[in-house]
Amino acid sequence: MHVSSKVNSLAFSGTMQISGKAKELKAQGVNVIDLSVGEPDFPTPQRVKDAAVKAIADNQTKYTMAAGIVPLREAVGAWFKQSYGLDYAANEIIISNGAKHSLYNTLQTIIEVGEEVIIPAPYWVTYPALVEIVDGVPITVETTKEEGFKLTPEKFKAAITPKTRALILCNPSNPTGSVYTKAELEEIAEIVLENDLYVISDEIYSKLVYDDFEYTSFPTLSDEIKKKTILIDGVSKSYSMTGWRIGFTAADKELISGMGKLQSQMTSNASTISQYAALEAITGPQDDVEEMRKTFNERRIYLRDALNLIDGVEAGDAKGAFYLFPNVSSVFGKSYGDTKINGSFDLSMYLIAEAQVATVPGSVFGAEGFLRIAYATSMENLQEGVKRIEEALAKLS
Template sequence: MSLFLSKKALSISPSSTLAIDAKFKSMKAKGIDVVGFGAGEPDFDTPAHIKEAAIKAINEGFTKYTPASGMPQLREAVCRKFKRDNGLDYSPEQIVVSNGAKHSLVNAFMAICDPGDEVIIPAPFWVSYPEMVKMADGVPVFLNTSEENNFKFTVEDLKKAITAKTRALVLNSPSNPTGMVYSREELKEIAEVAVQNNIYIISDEIYEKLIYDGMEHTSIATFGDEIKDLTIIINGVSKTYAMTGWRIGYTASNAKIAKVMGSIQSHATSNPNSIAQVAAIAALDGPQDDIEVMRKAFIERRDYMVDRINSIEGLSCSKPQGAFYVMMNIKSILGKEFYGRVITNSDEFADVLLEKANVALVPGSGFGAEEYVRWSYATSMQNIVEGLNRIEKFIKKEL
């Protein structure tokens, strides 16, 4: 018996970041001394007051369905967050709470894309963006950037990429995987181009609180009513409050778009987890002190990682301004032989490194950056030191 599978489903690639993390965890479970830098989640625990709110909700029996787009109380809390942190006014009907920011992105692409619509995705990009666009019958169009320009595109680059079929631009600042941050001036220029061409901005701001070196996060939706109407902000509690497993993300958008996204979600998942929604209210409205503790730890880890990578002959990296990732340049390594294998791409580099040095990094191929691999410094300093010791021995062929 032959099984039929849809062409669209077969065109979707699995997540390379989750694949590396799964392999790392499998090796770890077998007792192998492996150090992993793959997963994009803080290694800190969820703050106590957030967990206590969830426990209270369970004990009080808050375990039933909620409205599909999220509890009114949580949507109101999200509105308060946008006013407090971003200077943006939204009403609860403009907010859709979903099962993580990843789910929010899927809803957004499903809401705005017709078959053949193009979505511009700057590269390097988070691995899931192109696959999500394809799931929504859209066409991902990649806008390449360079490390020399801090992995940012210019408005001239953007104008050249826009066609009659362009529906949206994905904007991720701070960025996964590069950690770059667009300045207020750069965002204003991008907003003007979007308004002139009537294209949506999918503004992924999930790392907005993890920003360094005096940089400030600016939401592109702040540059007037026209760009605000065209912007779908993606955010959530995963990175800011170390709540990755709680799966609460949210969008802010024009009310018409929010209604469509809510309808899609009502059929796909019913509603986000009720207990996690209560926890998210506690996160957004409660003390914010833990964020700064985490942010300072990330700065220390980033600085050590960047300095150490740049001290190893054949390797280099730029210093990220946000998030918790470093894109390591391996151009000088490609074409050379290591431990009996000639390294021709980032996948081979990551594979040999894992096999010989027991260090798990994510190949840049999944991010549209073949000459790079991604480190996550959302792990302990002890792991970072050990991982960098191992990779230095690997490069020097001293293993």
């Protein structure tokens, strides 16, 4: 068999590996508490499911324009306007097969072979892989817990070379849950403009922000910065629609037209039925989104406070997405029986084996010393998960 060296060099998504392991154990009847997931546990809102059924009944089951149906592209424009006051026309928006596909289209459209893309770490695992797929070079820049896991202007400047084409900003962040303030984004924006870079602003979690944090969408900073921003969003996280595979990209119309050409050759349109479902999701009553956000917030507060009470765990106070990224490095070097915990991967494996709790090791996201714990599960599961983690950590010495 011949598998190309490019594909051979790719790793399976680390997060999917862990949730795969959790699913496998569950299938064997093991009572696993899965805190590794990257998707909301709520069902897709009924009104959205009804819209999909109606689309099928109305025979909306054929190809659409590759870039997506115009009503949805217009609605996405109106949604950005209503959410952030941004102006995007339908020809500045493309609908793709999930935000992951939007990111691929973007990178393939703007990156020449060998060009560098700056990725602050901890990063969502897919970013470096996608940059490599398009023959770019991912340049990861470490950020610390003390910096709130956010890119500082100094570190950003230091990472720029003549080959840098773009910065990927994940705001709010998967895996840390951090959210950038407007002032922090302005400092980044200044450097972006000075160096004529693109910013790929992945705002897929932007509707999941807590504690009255005033969220700033990157392209709102100025008209100049809007021209240099490729805004990524979608319905997966905010509307609990991960399986429907709809992502949005908003950018300058020349870039969108390039992405449309690419998409027309690669996948054609995103699922027609899902496009109609997404249209309902963003144009219908938004109470369900707010309900989900409130529930996430209650879980976030519980989990943060409960984790902080465990010896050896420092949960921090993330204000977005549905993840906490606690520092667990103080248990490294400890053992239980023959199991020695040398790092976050060992700890994650230990927690699955010993406590049947699935978490994702920080090392997967380029940040040793931490675990990603998702609160996209019920309060009962969180309580049971915390109890099991506490008991398992107490056994280590």
